Amino acid sequence: MEKFQAAMLLSAVGDSLGYRKGRWESCMSGCQIQKELSDLGGLTALKLDPENWPLSDGALMHMTTAEALISDYWGLEDLYREVVRLFVAATVSLQGRTPDPSTVEACSFLKPDNYLLAWHTPFNEKGSGFGAATKTMCVGMRYWQPERLETLVEVSIEIGRMTHNHPIGFLGSLCTALFASYAIQGKPVVTWGRDLMKVIPKAEDYCRKTIRHMAEYQEKWFYFEAKWQFYLQEREIEEEGQNKPLFPNTYSADEVDKVYKSWSSEGRGGHRGHDAPMIAYDALLAAGPDWSELCKRAMFHGGESSATGLIAGCLYGLIYGLNQVPPGLYQNLEKREKLEELGSKLYHTASAEKYIEK
Numbered sequence: 037m038e039k040f041q042a043a044m045l046l047s048a049v050g051d052s053l054g055y056r057k058g059r060w061e062s063c064m065s066g067c068q069i070q071k072e073l074s075d076l077g078g079l080t081a082l083k084l085d086p087e088n089w090p091l092s093d094g095a096l097m098h099m100t101t102a103e104a105l106i107s108d109y110w111g112l113e114d115l116y117r118e119v120v121r122l123f124v125a126a127t128v129s130l131q132g133r134t135p136d137p138s139t140v141e142a143c144s145f146l147k148p149d150n151y152l153l154a155w156h157t158p159f160n161e162k163g164s165g166f167g168a169a170t171k172t173m174c175v176g177m178r179y180w181q182p183e184r185l186e187t188l189v190e191v192s193i194e195i196g197r198m199t200h201n202h203p204i205g206f207l208g209s210l211c212t213a214l215f216a217s218y219a220i221q222g223k224p225v226v227t228w229g230r231d232l233m234k235v236i237p238k239a240e241d242y243c244r245k246t247i248r249h250m251a252e253y254q255e256k257w258f259y260f261e262a263k264w265q266f267y268l269q270e271r272e273i274e275e276e277g278q279n280k281p282l283f284p285n286t287y288s289a290d291e292v293d294k295v296y297k298s299w300s301s302e303g304r305g306g307h308r309g310h311d312a313p314m315i316a317y318d319a320l321l322a323a324g325p326d327w328s329e330l331c332k333r334a335m336f337h338g339g340e341s342s343a344t345g346l347i348a349g350c351l352y353g354l355i356y357g358l359n360q361v362p363p364g365l366y367q368n369l370e371k372r373e374k375l376e377e378l379g380s381k382l383y384h385t386a387s388a389e390k391y392i393e394k
Contacts, residue, residue: 040177041379043216043353044102047173048375049365050349051095052084053331054341058134061092064304066289066337073336079328080362086370092342093135094170098350099371099378100126101195102174106381112187116155116194120146123198136167142199155194159249160201164256166312166343168200169208173350176216177382188213189238200309201249203256208309210239212347215317219354225321226279229268236261259301263310267299271321281321293338305339312340316347320355327352327360 055061060069076082082089104119127135127143138160145157172192179188189210196209211232218228240257244250268274271281284291296305296315306312319333334348335341358366366372 037380037383039220039354039357040383041376042357043173043177043350044099044375044379044382045358045366045369045372046353046361047098047346047350048091048095048369048371049084049361050331050335050345050347050352051092051098051170051342052089052345052369053082053365054335054343054345055090055092055094057088057090058092060336061134061340061342063341064293064338066293069336069338069341070289070332079331080364082362083364083368084366084370085368089370090133091370092346093130093133093139094167094343094346096126096129096133097123097139097167097171098174098346099374101171102177102378102382105174105178106378106385112191112194115191116198117148117151119195119198120154121148124148136165138163138165138205139167139199142201146198155198156248157198157201159252160205163197163200163202163206164204164308165200166208166306166309166340168196168205169212169309169312170343170346172196172209172213173216173347174378174382175209176213176218177220177354178386179213180217180220180386182217182221185217185235186238186242188217189235189242193239193242202309203253204260205309207236207239207257207260208313210235211309211313212316212350215313215351216354219351224279225317225355226273226281229264229271229317230274230276233261233264233268260310263299263301264314267314267318271318283322289332289337292333296337296339300339305337306344307340312343313347315339315344316351319344319348320351323352325356325360327356 100122104122107118109115123143124146147154175192192210192213193206196206215228273281297303299311306315316334319330323329335345
């Protein structure tokens, strides 16, 4: 249970650090961010509080998704209706936190009063952003057992396309949910990327089954796969048995920004559904249990640092817990008690379900 709580806490810590009240999230230079961090006394000197280090919209949407997953639903359609209700209500609380435009716009298409079609949103040409990927790690925490894989695939896709109805968007939500489940299962991090490639066909099968927007999905689908395939080849971990990722010997903040931009399709690292999880994954792969190294790579780079920080923080918490993390980063964190409560309830809900199935 402690690791579930750590995951929710550190997702918010990573988000808050990368966001820095919008200042670092909008900064395109990792070098500049790391200089400002040094001027503040470095990572260990920081004390995160609600006024100076608030959570961004991404952390609030992740919490909202978790809230739905611990509710008392009878079946998945009931769950989707609850997610819709909570998402629509949440858009009000996002004001002042520079919310992701795709999320806000898509929430206006959700229909809490329509029993049958509440979560059916139109295909969105602009829905390829990171916002779906940052809110579904909790789906992987809820359905982490290997035998729940089909449910994880379905729920992460449906919740992802409520706000990002575009394959690059909702495959990002599948990716982060899947990685969270792998973290809990104790799978070696180096295998996660290639295991993702084996699950993507299941996602395609599920989307075909729901017969929604397949024609529009078709041409966008392979982009996500191709980008991940390219990444795994670049790190030399695309094949079974390749378990030593290849990283450059020198990796300055400027070089990191350059690499992240090359993975992006818009020159802004972490901006879309394929590269936000990719940067978080890469940081985890490189840093291992070293929390400050993770922060350097996932929270303090140019681009969407709050999105990549949120994902990386959550996955780190599921593997390593809080031991390596300076307490000043979470002791007075905004919504700390709520985050711990959500982690605890996700753990108990997932465990109770496993117990019943046995």
